[in-house]
Amino acid sequence: MNSLLKAACIAAYTLALARLTGLLSPEAMPRVTWIAGGLLGIHALELLFVFKHVRLYRGPLAASVVLTLLFGLLHWKPLADQAARDKAQRLA
Secondary structure (H helix, E strand, O other): OHHHHHHHHHHHHHHHHHHHOOOOOOOOOOOHHHHHHHHHHHHHHHHHHOHHHHOOOOOOHHHHHHHHHHHOHHHHHHHHHHHHHHHHHHHO
């Protein structure tokens, strides 16, 4: 499910870029740029509130920020869940 939702995000961004660069006509998918912009805006706000989870990524912080901007909850939630499982194991 996670991969399917990530693919949908990538599709929205790709279609919006294609429309903005003129590869798609203005009449084709008129709302796709708004959808992609909305996703980026929501994920930017999300980044402010979940930055502590974004920092749990094992790669570079900049990569985690970009992945959060692109995928939001789909990127940081598994990191938060793993941290919670690790903490529970340490306490047990």
